[in-house]
Amino acid sequence: MHMSMVNADQLPAAEPAFLTVTDLWRSFGGVQAVAGVSFAVPQHQIIGLIGPNGAGKSTVMNLIAGIEHPDRGSVFFDGADISHAPPHQVAKRGLIRTFQISSEFARLTVLENLMMAVPHQRGATFWGAMRGRRFWSEDEKVNLERAQDLLERFHLSDLADDYASDLSGGQKRILEIARSMMAEPKMLLLDEPFAGIAGPLARTVEEYLMALRDEGVTMIMAEHELSVIDRCSDSVVVMALGKVIATGRMEDVRQNQEVIDAYLTA
Amino acid sequence: MSVAWQFYAITLLVYFGVNLMAGWAINFQYGVAGILNFGFIIFQSIGAYVASVTTLGASQPGGYQQYILGATLPWPLSIVAAGIAGGLLAIVVGSFALRPIGRAFQGIVLLIVAVIASDLVSTEFGWFDGTNGLAAIPKPLQGALGLGLVSYGWFYVGLTAVFCVVTYFVIRRCSTGPYGRKLRALRENARSASALGVNVRKETMVVFVVGGVIAAISGAVLVQFLGAWAPSTWMPSETFLYIAAIVVGGVDNMAGVALGVAILYTGILEGVQYFPSIGVGNLVGAVQWMAIGILVALFLWFRPQGMVPQRRRRLSTRVRTVRGSRANVVGVRERDDKNVLT
Numbered sequence: 001m002h003m004s005m006v007n008a009d010q011l012p013a014a015e016p017a018f019l020t021v022t023d024l025w026r027s028f029g030g031v032q033a034v035a036g037v038s039f040a041v042p043q044h045q046i047i048g049l050i051g052p053n054g055a056g057k058s059t060v061m062n063l064i065a066g067i068e069h070p071d072r073g074s075v076f077f078d079g080a081d082i083s084h085a086p087p088h089q090v091a092k093r094g095l096i097r098t099f100q101i102s103s104e105f106a107r108l109t110v111l112e113n114l115m116m117a118v119p120h121q122r123g124a125t126f127w128g129a130m131r132g133r134r135f136w137s138e139d140e141k142v143n144l145e146r147a148q149d150l151l152e153r154f155h156l157s158d159l160a161d162d163y164a165s166d167l168s169g170g171q172k173r174i175l176e177i178a179r180s181m182m183a184e185p186k187m188l189l190l191d192e193p194f195a196g197i198a199g200p201l202a203r204t205v206e207e208y209l210m211a212l213r214d215e216g217v218t219m220i221m222a223e224h225e226l227s228v229i230d231r232c233s234d235s236v237v238v239m240a241l242g243k244v245i246a247t248g249r250m251e252d253v254r255q256n257q258e259v260i261d262a263y264l265t266a
Numbered sequence: 267m268s269v270a271w272q273f274y275a276i277t278l279l280v281y282f283g284v285n286l287m288a289g290w291a292i293n294f295q296y297g298v299a300g301i302l303n304f305g306f307i308i309f310q311s312i313g314a315y316v317a318s319v320t321t322l323g324a325s326q327p328g329g330y331q332q333y334i335l336g337a338t339l340p341w342p343l344s345i346v347a348a349g350i351a352g353g354l355l356a357i358v359v360g361s362f363a364l365r366p367i368g369r370a371f372q373g374i375v376l377l378i379v380a381v382i383a384s385d386l387v388s389t390e391f392g393w394f395d396g397t398n399g400l401a402a403i404p405k406p407l408q409g410a411l412g413l414g415l416v417s418y419g420w421f422y423v424g425l426t427a428v429f430c431v432v433t434y435f436v437i438r439r440c441s442t443g444p445y446g447r448k449l450r451a452l453r454e455n456a457r458s459a460s461a462l463g464v465n466v467r468k469e470t471m472v473v474f475v476v477g478g479v480i481a482a483i484s485g486a487v488l489v490q491f492l493g494a495w496a497p498s499t500w501m502p503s504e505t506f507l508y509i510a511a512i513v514v515g516g517v518d519n520m521a522g523v524a525l526g527v528a529i530l531y532t533g534i535l536e537g538v539q540y541f542p543s544i545g546v547g548n549l550v551g552a553v554q555w556m557a558i559g560i561l562v563a564l565f566l567w568f569r570p571q572g573m574v575p576q577r578r579r580r581l582s583t584r585v586r587t588v589r590g591s592r593a594n595v596v597g598v599r600e601r602d603d604k605n606v607l608t
Contacts, residue, residue: 065461091463099461105454108447111581116451117462121444126472129445130436136444148584160582183462 017076018043018218019095019187024063024073033059034070035242041187041220046213048233048250049222052263055239057222058100061189064220065097066090078186092119094186098193100222102172104179106165110156113164113175114147115140117182143182150178153208155201169196177205187218194225206232226250238262269416276419282532283426284488285511287433289527290520291480292508297518297576298441299473300453302369304505305359305376306481308383311500312355313348313482314489315387315394318403320344321490331395341406345486352482356475364470380502388497399496406490422491429487433480438520440476447579449473450518507531510562516572525573534558 017040026034034056041047049057062068064075066087074083082090087097105113121143122128123136151157154174159167164175173196180188193209194202210232213219223229229236230250238246238253240262246253253259267275288310295301316335319325321344324336339347363375388397406425408418440446451459452469460466489495507530515526538553565572 067457067461086465087457087460088463088465091461097461099458103455103458103461105451105458107454107576108450109578109581112447112450112579115444115581116447116459119463121448123444124448125445126440126476129439129443132439133443140444144581144583148582157582157584160584161578161580163578179462 016043017041018078019064019220020074020076021060021064022074022076024060024075025071026059026063026068027071032242034063037073037239037242037244039237039244039247041218043218044213044216045234046209046219046221046232048229048236049220049239050224050226050229050236051239051245054241055262056242057239058191059242060239061097061191061220061222064090065095065189067097091183094184095189096180096183096185096187097189098176098180098191100191100195102169102176104164104167104172104175107163109161110151110164110167110175111144111147111160113179114150114182115143117179118143118146119184147182150181154178154204170198170201173197174201174205177209181212185217188212188220190219190221190223192223193221194223194228202228272416273419276416276423278532278536279423280426280488280491282527283423283430284484284491285508285527285531286430286524287484287487288481289508289511289515289523290433290437291477291484292505293512293518293520293523294437294441294480295473295477296509297512297523298446298453299449299470300369300456301364301470301474301477302373303376303474303477304373304509305363305378305380305383305502306477306505306508307500307502308359308380309352309355309478309481310485310488311383311387311495313352313485314495314500315400315485316351316482317344317348317486317489318400318495319394320347321404321406322400322402331398331400332392333394333400334392344406344490345483348482348486349479352478352480352485353475355482356478357471360471360474364467364474377502377505380505384497384500384502394495397497399494399498401494403489403493403495405493426487426491429483433483434520436476436480441518441520442579507535507558510558513562513570513572514565516574516576518576519572519574522572522574530558530561534561 019041021040022038024034024037037056037060049060051057059068063070066082066085066089069084074081076082077090077093077095080093082093082095105116108116121136122139128136148157148160151160156171156174156178159171164172167175173193177190177193193205197205206228209219221229221233233250235248236250236253237244238259245258245262246256288306292303292306295303295306319333319335320337320339322333322336323338325331325333359376359379363372363379387394390396394400405418411418411421413421441449448459448464449469452464452466456466511526511530512523513526514529515524516522534557535554538550538557541550541553
């Protein structure tokens, strides 16, 4: 099965696409980081985005999340063209990206990191703040319960009031995933979510992500650990040198000669 | 207390109040939201100028001082006009200086703006009478109250205190709760904050304007006390005194900033006045800057969080397991938590 230059409409899509990326191009100086990438993500699925280092996975995620903008091509999410939308607008539509390197708010507590991500908080604007505690305290209480539930689920309750800078690398990754959950996402872009998370905790996170998928959250997961992709993802998109070289189910892609070559030569 | 001492105390207290307002404003911008405003002094200055020209009356052709916008607004309106001017200047400057997210870039652009503004105001004699500056600025309500000089001075101390209380109230509300949390997130990692739905440019601009308005009002309060204002009173380097005050006192802590302002302005700047005038002519000025420079360097090296550090906001409402509760009982807590004043 040879699937180089796959078009969105060629994908096995049981449901209409939730996110459609069409012919995306982006260069940095002389480097063509992304060269004509197209794929579609159906709703309620986990799509693995894999490929050797430098394949352009993170750039594709940045282009989808609005952190970078494409030189050419388009991104449609939930029926809207977000190709050139700034990141905060993309996030407000329910598409939340996590980062490969830890991006915690260091001098905020763990709980504050989570609370910060809740959209539409009553007290989170200048005028809302000026109206005083009585205006937002009920709202805050509800969010606080949700945040503490999440921390319990990820075994971070003991650290709730510690500064995020005091967490270990793995704990920071979990914090970031928990934080993105507080943002009430319709879709998550997870950039190597398991990097630095060890053993049993990795299983917890994995199970949690799959449960989320079953609850209706769509995900793209860039990950080097292929066994995780094997277990979690419904299908995969394989990238190399800025291009999509294969798409499909993991077991099929494993047999693809081009994919094997890309991984061996990278 | 003799009249001379009373005047001295009045001057110190008004200066302290004005510097406190400005210190809180720049701390709100830098300490809470992470905007490195090296051009802060121009916002204080525009407030002072606008409060002056809107009370001096129309500029007389051939008069001893020339200025624009001459008017005679009654007292609170001149302060309101100053605040509006500060806000508008913040919108104009912020529209280009805050554009890129890079903090160092913002700082440098704002410093350059301050230097250019200082040069322009110094050389354009038609605006605010250039290097001569403005003088004989009326004191608010002096005629209406009919107080003696000393009593009026104490009245002005009270007036300044009212402005300080209002400033405290506004900044306190803005830096606690969900809004303060959002601004601190922006300070810590603007990229992550925007990926979570925070409009970084808009939020930064709001903070910049709030800080600009408060700075301008502090300038207006000061100039109506002093009765004069000139480019020599707002050198771009003055901003670094405010930054020094919050570094020493405690970044992102309103009590810390008050302490820093007291130490730097009332302690050091006043303290060195009592130096004997020996050696070079401007010994006092040189010693002031040296003392402040050394103090800031020492703090950055040995206690970067300042005397009163940022308050850790403990939101957790649930009972802790062994680790947390034991720590509470034994009192094993980081040092900075004991120093909380706010």
